[in-house]
Amino acid sequence: MKRKILMLVIIFPLFLSLGQPGVFAEGDNQASLEPEDLEFIEDQESPETIVNEDEVEIIEEVNENISLVGPQVYQTSALTAAAGSDEDGNPYMYFVMHGTPSALAIVDLNTNELIHTYTLSHSTSAWGLDVDEDGTVWVGGTTDGHVYSYNPNTDVFLDHGNMLTLPKDTAIQDLDAVNGMVFGSTAYGGSVFLYDSFAEELENFGQVLYKKEFAKSLAYDEETNALFVGVGSKADLVKFDLNTKKKTAFLPNEYKDDKYVRDIKFIDNQIFARMEPSNRLVVFDKETLEMTDEIELNSRTVSLISPTEDAIYYSKENSLYKYDLLTKEHTNLYIPLLKGTELLNLEFVELNDPNYPGYTLVGLIDNAGNVLKYNLETGYYEITLMELPPQPVTLYTMIHDEKRENIFVNGYMSGGLAIYNPKTNQSILHQNISQIESMTIMGDKLYIGAYPNARVLELDLTKPWGLMNPREIMRLGEFGQSRSTAITAVPKLDKVFVGTYPETSVGGGALAIYDLKENKQEIYENYIYNQSLVSFLHHKEFIYGGTSIHANYQVNERGARFFRFRPDWPEEKEYIHLPIEASMITSIIADKNGTIWAMADGTLVSYHPETKEIKTKQILELISGRFRNAKIIEGIDGNIYGTVEGRLFKADPKTLDVEILVKEGANDIAQDSEGNLYYRNEADLWKYTFPVEEEEKK
Structure with missing residues (x-):
């Protein structure tokens, strides 16, 4: 089907930590950073990578050739927050800072001063966050599923280790701490667990519902010894009786088209469940499990019951609201939030400040660290930008420019774009840009495929x-x-061609064409039936493309497609049939001789457009992921260089002989004008310099 539809620069030396808050491009609230943003990297079973040792030469003495360039992108990005007090009543706000690794930042709410920052080793983000009755804050991390705690009474921070015991689990989604008993929910096994912090014992209760990969939220009901768990995708709500092990799913059908139940709270004798993405808060009777009410809101959650009245608070359309539990009346308090923001948490504290007598509602309103304080007694309010610590973030997408003078590298999830100059060993960091999925250069313009939307x-x-x-x-x-x-561009036509990964459409990815002269776009939906478009190359009179069999959380039974079309006639596409089966074709290039090269899973493929000859060389038998696991370039020496599943390799274009130059930790690839190779590993950029004898051979 076809439809026609007529930021700040900072220069810094390497390793210098920057403090500018990072935000999305205009029109995209950075508060939309969510745990599901992790799924495309972490939602994958990572099979053991296997190398055919008889055919691929591995260079063992490699450490002498690589050197650390260092972190390139720093962001101040608070993923979530919670408030609590110590035994003396001093109030604190706890922020989980996105980074590699993540950090727990602790701010004194009386002074707004940062008093502690603790590294969350083994975690690149954390979403589970809860404060126990004694004031201890508990954090559940991703990547290795560690649980951490900080006790403000003793000033002790602890890493309690990995709580993930099921093979598919890679991240903790939510925590609920009750008197030292810490309940957690997970992805992508969709399980729940209990960690007894006193006995230091762990019990996993298994997957909550069959085929539900996300146990997104949970709350423990101490009275009945039951867990209430929000699962997805698609959404459901489950009562899990820990005495009988009985599970009861009770979300009404009209809400099951939602993706998740993202937050659960007990207020009086009711259950408040926040639906995602429909912005509906659904209320149930805790005993009968029958639905009693529905509230429209934009905040990520609602407050608990006010300590001064029978009311709860939430935000909607950038304003603070109060909901009277007795009269069912919603009151707009006309407390304006920052443009494009909504409250990410809402909690009550007592401040030692004459402007805030009695109880004050506090809440994080964006990832930059802006915090609302609203006094329940006087109505006085302030929004304060907390000075939170910037963290190095995982690098994500990387290319070099046409002259190989600069390397463009993006930060994962919280965004940021660094332009690294290999000759000066310095970077220019642009922080105000979101995560980038693809990049291409046409002349003096960089075209960027940005996430979200x-x-x-x-x-x-x-x-x-x-x-x-x-x-x-x-x-x-x-x-x-x-x-x-x-993404690719055609200078002759002055057009940009984009392929997409679908999330909520019925079919596969779209082909989008933007005419830079006419300023109009054309959209071809479901361009390759039920598959995603993950790689493009413009070469001579064709655009070459590759697909992934993954689309809309579904897997297309037909293998990935290798195809081409004429830029001025995209309706007609020609399939190039490969002699191998692949789940995705992730990178396509053309060499100086006009041969087309591609990575099809773990296999290097060459295709000669004139003779139609196809050659293949398997580098790895097994790969993981949905659309990003390999990239290739033509080196200035004429060889093909690439990375796949963490391995950096070199291929002779004539013989297809392959050498593994770096055995692990090498992702993406770029090259400078002197022939040095660059790759990313977590937050760091690395450089591979060829041995002197190889340079002399050139």
């Missing part, structure tokens, strides 16, 4: 970063597309 941006490299640079030229979220995973 499958946006496409144009960055003029000759102009300062500012309000309209980069500028948004397309947004494909309305077509059910979430990620712009393939």
Whole structure:
């Protein structure tokens, strides 16, 4: 089906930590950073990578050739927050800072001063956060599923270790701490567990509901010894009786089209469950499990019952609201939040401040660290930007420019774009840009496929970063597309071609074409039936493309497709049939001789457009992921270089002989003008320098 539809620059030396808050491009609230943003990297079973040792040469003495360049992207990005007090009544707010690794930042709410920062080793983010009755804050991390605690009474921070025992689990989604008993829910096994912090014992109760990968939220009911768990995708709500092990799913059908139940709270004798993404708060009787009410809201959660009245608080349309539990009346308090923000948490504290007598509602309103304080007695309020510590973030997407003078590298999830100059060993960091899925250069313009909403941006490299640079030229979220995973440009036509990964559309990814002269777009939905478009290359009279069999959390039974079409006639596509079966074709390039090269899973493929000859060389038998696991480039020496499943390799284009140069930790690839290779590993950029004897051979 076809539809026609007529930022700040900082220069810094390496390893210098920057403090500018990072935000999404205009129109995308950074508060939309959510745990599901992790799924495309972590929602994968990572099979053991197997190398055919008889055919692939492994270079063992490699450490002498690699050197650490260091972190490139720093962001101040608070994923979530919670408030609590010590035994003396001193109030604190606890922030989980996104980074590699993440950090727990502790702010004194009386002074707004940062008093502690603790590294959350083994975690690149954390979503489970709860404060126990004694004031201890508990944190559940991702990547290795560690649980951490900080006790403000003793000033002790502890790492309690990995709580994930099921093979599919990679991240803790939520925590509920009750008197030292810590309940947790997970992805992607969708399980729940109990950690007894006194006995230091762990019990996993298994998957909550069959085929539900996300146990997104949970709350423990001490009176009945039952867990209430929100699962997805698609959404359901489950009561899990820990005495009888009986599970009762009770979410009404009209809510099961939602993705998750993202937050659960007990208020009086009722259950308040926040639906995602429909912005509905559904209320149930805790005993009968019958639905009693529904509230529309925008905040991530609601407060517990007010300590001064029978009311709860939430935010909607950038304003604070109060809901009277007795009269069912909603009152707009006309407390304006920052543009494009909503409350991420709401809690009550007592401050030692004459402006805030009695109880004060506090809440984080965005990832930059802005905090609302609203006094229940006087109505006095303030929004304060907390000085939170920036963290190095995992690097995500990387390319070099046409002359190989600069390397563009993006930060995962919280975004940021660094431009690294290998000759000066310095970077320019642009923080105000979100996660990037793909990049291509045409002349002096960098075209960017940005997440979320499958946006496409144009960055003029000759102009300062500012309000309209980069500028948004397309947004494909309305077509059910979430990620712009393939991008290329055709200078002759002055058009940009984009392929997408769908999230909520019925079919596969879309082909989007933007005419830079006419300023209009064309959209071809479900371009390759029920598959995602994950790699593009413009070469001569064709655009070559590759797909992934993963789309809409479904797996297409037919293998990934390798295809091409003429840029001026995209309706007609030609399939190039490979002699191998693959789940995704993740990178396509053309060498100086006009041969097309691609990575199909763990196999290097060459295709000669004139003779139609196809050659393949398997580097790995097994791969993981949905659309990002390999990338190739042609080196300035004529060899093909690439990374796949953490291995950096070199391939002779004539013989297809392959050498593994780096055995692990090498992702993505770029090259400078002197022939040095660069790859990313977590937050760090690494450099591979060829041995002197190889340089002499060139």
